[in-house]
Every structure is written in C-alpha cells, then in structure tokens.
Amino acid sequence: MELILFYVFAVTVVGGGIGVVASRNPVASLMFMVVSLASVAGIYVLLEAHFLAAIQVMVYAGAIMVLFLFVIMLLNLGHDYRDDLVRGLYAVCAFVVSGAICGILATRFGGAETSALYESFPGAAAMDLELAERGAVSLIARPLFQEYVVPFEITGILLLVAVVGAVALAKKRV
Amino acid sequence: MNELSPTAFLIASAVKVLAVFTALMVAIMYATWAERRLSAFIQDRLGPNRVGPFGLLQPIADGLKNIIKEETDPATASRFFFVLGPMLSIMPALVTFAVIPFAAPLPTPWGTVDMIVADLPVGVLYILAISSLGVYGIFLGGWSSNNKYALLGGLRASAQMVSYEVGLGLSLIPVMMLAGNVTLTRMVADQQLGLWYILPLSLGFLLFLISAFAETNRLPFDMPEAESELVTGYHTEYSSMKFSMFFIAEYAHVITASALMATLFLGGWDIPFWAGDNFIPYEGGLISGFTAAGDPIPAQLSIWTTLLTLGAFMLKTTFFVVLYIWVRWTLPRFRYDQVMHLGWKVMLPTALAYVMLVGATILVLDQLGVSGGPGFALALTAVSLVATGMFALYLDRGRIITGAAPAGRAARAVPAAHP
Numbered sequence: 001m002e003l004i005l006f007y008v009f010a011v012t013v014v015g016g017g018i019g020v021v022a023s024r025n026p027v028a029s030l031m032f033m034v035v036s037l038a039s040v041a042g043i044y045v046l047l048e049a050h051f052l053a054a055i056q057v058m059v060y061a062g063a064i065m066v067l068f069l070f071v072i073m074l075l076n077l078g079h080d081y082r083d084d085l086v087r088g089l090y091a092v093c094a095f096v097v098s099g100a101i102c103g104i105l106a107t108r109f110g111g112a113e114t115s116a117l118y119e120s121f122p123g124a125a126a127m128d129l130e131l132a133e134r135g136a137v138s139l140i141a142r143p144l145f146q147e148y149v150v151p152f153e154i155t156g157i158l159l160l161v162a163v164v165g166a167v168a169l170a171k172k173r174v
Numbered sequence: 175m176n177e178l179s180p181t182a183f184l185i186a187s188a189v190k191v192l193a194v195f196t197a198l199m200v201a202i203m204y205a206t207w208a209e210r211r212l213s214a215f216i217q218d219r220l221g222p223n224r225v226g227p228f229g230l231l232q233p234i235a236d237g238l239k240n241i242i243k244e245e246t247d248p249a250t251a252s253r254f255f256f257v258l259g260p261m262l263s264i265m266p267a268l269v270t271f272a273v274i275p276f277a278a279p280l281p282t283p284w285g286t287v288d289m290i291v292a293d294l295p296v297g298v299l300y301i302l303a304i305s306s307l308g309v310y311g312i313f314l315g316g317w318s319s320n321n322k323y324a325l326l327g328g329l330r331a332s333a334q335m336v337s338y339e340v341g342l343g344l345s346l347i348p349v350m351m352l353a354g355n356v357t358l359t360r361m362v363a364d365q366q367l368g369l370w371y372i373l374p375l376s377l378g379f380l381l382f383l384i385s386a387f388a389e390t391n392r393l394p395f396d397m398p399e400a401e402s403e404l405v406t407g408y409h410t411e412y413s414s415m416k417f418s419m420f421f422i423a424e425y426a427h428v429i430t431a432s433a434l435m436a437t438l439f440l441g442g443w444d445i446p447f448w449a450g451d452n453f454i455p456y457e458g459g460l461i462s463g464f465t466a467a468g469d470p471i472p473a474q475l476s477i478w479t480t481l482l483t484l485g486a487f488m489l490k491t492t493f494f495v496v497l498y499i500w501v502r503w504t505l506p507r508f509r510y511d512q513v514m515h516l517g518w519k520v521m522l523p524t525a526l527a528y529v530m531l532v533g534a535t536i537l538v539l540d541q542l543g544v545s546g547g548p549g550f551a552l553a554l555t556a557v558s559l560v561a562t563g564m565f566a567l568y569l570d571r572g573r574i575i576t577g578a579a580p581a582g583r584a585a586r587a588v589p590a591a592h593p
Binding site: 025027028031034050051053054055057058061062063066067069070073136137 | 252255258294295296299300302303304306307309310313314317325329332333336339356
C-alpha cells in the first residue's frame with residue numbers, strides 16, 4: 001500500500017516538475033509547481049514526517065507560490081504562449097548536470113533501506129524517545145532553539161537583510 | 175479504553191467520513207437559509223417562507239434550480255483553469271473539518287470510536303496548511319475568466335488571504351503554548367480540565383475572530399466580490415453549478431471557521447460545569463478527573479454523553495455561524511487600503527506582541543512555581559483582559575468609548591485610513 005502511494009506521489013512530483021519547465025503559460029507552470037510541492041509533502045507523510053509535510057504545504061505551496069503568483073500577475077507577462085523552451089547546448093548541459101546529481105544520489109543511497117539508513121544515524125534512539133514523549137514539533141523545536149539558536153538567528157538576520165535589500169532595489173526603479 | 179481492530183478502524187473511518195460530509199452539506203444548506211431569513215429579519219422583511227414550512231425547503235429548490243440552469247462558458251476563458259477554480263475552492267473548505275473533534279468518544283461493541291475523522295499528530299498545523307491552499311481556487315477562477323472585474327477580485331482575494339493568514343497563524347501560537355500541544359483533541363481535553371481558552375487568551379480569540387472573517391472573505395472583508403465596484407468579483411463569469419460551488423465553498427468556510435473557533439476557544443464539545451463529559455487521555459486510558467487524593471477517576475463512556483456533547487458542539491458552532499451572518503448584515507464594507515492597513519499594521523504587530531506577552535507571562539508564572547491550576551488560569555485571564563482592553567482602546571481611539579466627542583472633533587478626526 002505504502003509502496004503504491006509512494007509511486008503515485010513520485011510520479012506526480014516528477015510529472016509536475018516536467019510540467020513546470022514544459023508548459024508555455026506561466027500560470028500553468030506555477031500550478032504544476034504547486035502539484036509537485038504538494039506531492040513532496042505526501043512523500044513526507046509516508047516517511048512519517050507529519051510536521052515537515054504540514055510546513056511544506058504551508059510555506060511552499062501556500063505562501064511562496066502565492067507570492068510567485070503575484071509576481072506573474074503584476075509583471076503581466078503578455079507573451080503567454082511564446083516558444084521560449086531553451087534548446088541546444090543549454091539543454092545538453094542541464095541533462096548532464098541533473099543526470100550527474102541523480103547518479104551521485106543513487107550511488108550514495110541507492111538500494112539501502114531507509115529504516116537501516118535511519119538506524120545508522122547517531123542519536124536515532126534518543127530521537128525516537130523524544131518523539132514518543134513530546135511529539136514531532138518539540139523534536140524539531142528543541143535543537144533549533146537550544147543547540148542551534150545562534151545559527152538560526154543569524155539565518156533570520158540574513159533573510160531580513162535580503163528583504164531590506166530587495167525593497168531598496170525595487171524602490172530605486174519607481 | 176479498548177482499541178479498534180484495523181478492519182473496524184477502516185469501517186468506522188469510512189462511516190465517519192460519510193456522516194461528517196453529509197452533515198456538513200446539510201449544515202451548508204441551512205446556513206444559506208439562515209442567512210436569508212436572518213438578513214430579512216434584520217432588514218424588517220420576511221425572507222423565503224413559501225417553500226415548505228418556514229421556507230425550510232428553499233435550499234433544495236435553489237440547488238435544483240442551479241443544477242438545471244444553463245451553464246455559460248465564456249469564449250475567452252482558459253477552459254481548464256476555469257473548471258479547476260471552483261473545485262480547488264471547495265476542496266480546502268471541506269477537508270479542514272477532518273481534524274476537528276465533534277463529540278466525546280463513542281463506545282461500541284467493537285471498541286471506542288473517537289468522534290473525529292482523522293486525529294492527526296499535527297492538528298492545527300494541518301488546518302493552517304490547508305487554509306493556505308484556499309486562495310488558489312479563487313485566484314484561478316478570477317484569472318481564468320479573462321474578465322477585468324474577475325481578475326481584480328482574484329488579485330484582491332489572494333492579497334487579502336495572504337495578509338490575514340499571518341495574523342491567523344500568529345493568533346494560534348498562544349493557544350499552542352498554553353495547550354503545550356498542537357492536536358485539537360488535546361486542546362479540548364486541556365480546556366475541560368481548566369478554563370475555556372476564550373478567557374485566558376481573550377485577545378488571541380479576538381485576533382483569530384477578525385482573521386477568520388477576513389479568511390472567509392465575508393463582510394466586512396468581502397473585497398474580492400465587492401458588488402459596488404467589481405460586479406461580483408472573482409465569480410462574475412460563473413453560472414449554474416460552478417457558481418454554486420463557489421457559494422457552497424464560502425459557507426463551508428464559514429462553518430469550518432465557526433467549528434474551529436468553538437473548538438479552540440470555547441472548549442469544543444465540552445459541556446461546562448459537568449465532569450461527566452470529561453474524557454482526558456491519561457496513561458493509556460480515559461479518565462474524567464482526579465479525586466481529592468489525586469487518584470484518577472475512570473471515565474464512563476455512553477452513547478448519551480456522546481450525543482449530548484455533539485449537541486454542545488453544534489450549539490457553539492451555530493452561535494458563531496449566526497455571529498457571521500449578524501456581522502455581515504450590520505457592518506459596512508472596508509475600503510481596500512483599510513483592509514491592508516488593518517492586516518499588516520494592526521493585526522500583525524498586535525499578534526506578535528501578544529505572543530511575547532503570553533510567553534513571558536507563562537515563563538514568569540513558571541518561575542514563581544505556578545504551572546497549572548486556577549491561579550495560573552486567573553493570572554493569564556487578567557493579563558489578557560488588560561491586553562484586550564488596550565487593543566480595543568487603540569482601535570477605538572476615542573471614537574465610541576469616550577462617546578460624546580464634539581462634532582467638530584469628529585469631523586477633524588484622522589481620515590479613514592484607519593479601521
């Protein structure tokens with residue numbers, strides 16, 4: 001059952017991804033991207049990472065994609081159906097690079113059972129205990145706000161700088 | 175508590191899905207009827223009272239009419255997205271209900287059946303995730319119609335829903351902090367033992383209420399379909415059953431938001447001042463409380479408690495549905511910039527400050543050695559009441575509460591850029 005569901009989600013992830021680059025209409029591309037991201041959330045659920053799945057839908061499908069939608073609408077791309085698929089050398093390069101990434105991932109993780117992979121991870125038992133005791137949210141929140149609080153805050157400042165920079169750049173144009 | 179066997183669990187889940195879906199659809203039908211009758215009452219009219227007793231069969235007649243009406247199909251619309259829009263609009267409204275517990279567990283010969291369609295470990299986060307998808311249906315409907323009014327309506331809807339989602343999510347954080355959990359069943363159990371969250375988290379409730387009105391696109395936040403400026407906004411080009419789906423989606427959103435408010439802030443299916451309906455998960459079993467000596471009292475499940483708690487839940491939900499209707503026919507519509515101002519410059523900072531306030535209060539009480547019990551709840555209630563009062567005073571800024579402002583001052587008051 002889980003295997004069937006995994007293949008359903010895997011096919012929609014890859015199909016959505018192909019749809020994003022292949023469709024001529026930016027809004028159609030965007031909807032394909034939403035399908036793809038939502039299917040990734042489905043795979044997270046199959047891996048019992050419910051919290052990540054919820055966050056995936058909330059942040060990516062819900063927030064970021066809606067912002068993309070705004071950009072598409074506000075830029076008002078008139079040339080909806082222009083043939084802008086990249087061909088030639090670029091396409092070859094893209095295939096080579098993505099093929100190489102697939103190959104590396106396959107040699108590293110291919111064939112290994114995910115459960116075996118998880119058990120080889122140091123601290124898996126402690127994580128299981130924490131999960132049973134406090135639930136998935138605490139499992140992620142504790143390390144994030146205790147051990148790694150400084151990197152976490154620095155990431156926040158980095159994002160803030162990026163936002164301020166984007167606003168400053170956009171203001172100049174007006 | 176005896177567990178269900180896997181087969182029984184499957185059958186029970188299927189039955190629950192069917193029952194909840196049917197009940198929700200019937201509730202939507204009668205919400206439209208209630209809306210029309212109540213609006214008529216507010217405006218001193220009669221409303222639909224011809225089909226059946228008190229007009230109770232009117233929704234069926236409306237549904238029939240919508241099915242047999244001609245379906246127009248705009249020539250310039252993008253066909254695929256035009257059909258997809260209403261579907262994507264109705265889906266999130268209906269599936270959110272899956273994580274809301276609607277009654278006490280029901281004892282059956284095959285085991286105890288939880289009265290919730292899916293008790294997900296991520297409860298509230300699931301609701302936030304699904305409600306963030308609701309914007310696609312409205313946006314796609316507006317965009318694919320290829321009509322300027324529909325497009326503007328869709329744009330407004332997406333801007334508004336994104337803005338108020340932030341306030342909605344932040345107003346839920348104090349609830350999660352207080353419950354110490356994100357599943358709705360645990361939140362109900364926590365409220366059964368202590369106070370309903372509307373008291374210790376009154377400002378959170380107020381912020382959630384306002385955001386929920388904005389998320390459901392109901393007046394005074396119905397920018398996306400403002401009739402006086404946009405014809406009917408995003409569903410201008412829709413007719414017959416496709417229009418009906420947008421319509422059903424709106425009422426489904428209203429009912430789900432009402433049920434959510436009842437669950438999060440009014441104790442869900444809890445009946446106040448009665449310990450007989452307390453079913454708190456404790457060490458693998460269900461208990462109804464503790465004796466004075468601190469021993470757990472095992473809970474007595476019965477079909478009557480289930481029915482009574484279901485009634486309590488429906489009563490609370492109905493209260494919020496009526497509140498929705500009442501507000502719609504009482505308040506005028508905001509201007510678009512006012513909606514954005516309220517969302518980003520009032521709701522967001524207030525919600526952030528409130529999260530800090532509740533967090534700090536819980537921390538201080540913890541340090542003082544109070545981490546539960548009546549003292550804890552009362553202290554939080556007092557802090558929240560002060561915060562709510564200050565928020566109300568800020569929103570009002572001397573317009574209603576101080577009352578008798580001289581006419582000249584009212585005319586000179588800051589122009590309407592403030593809510």
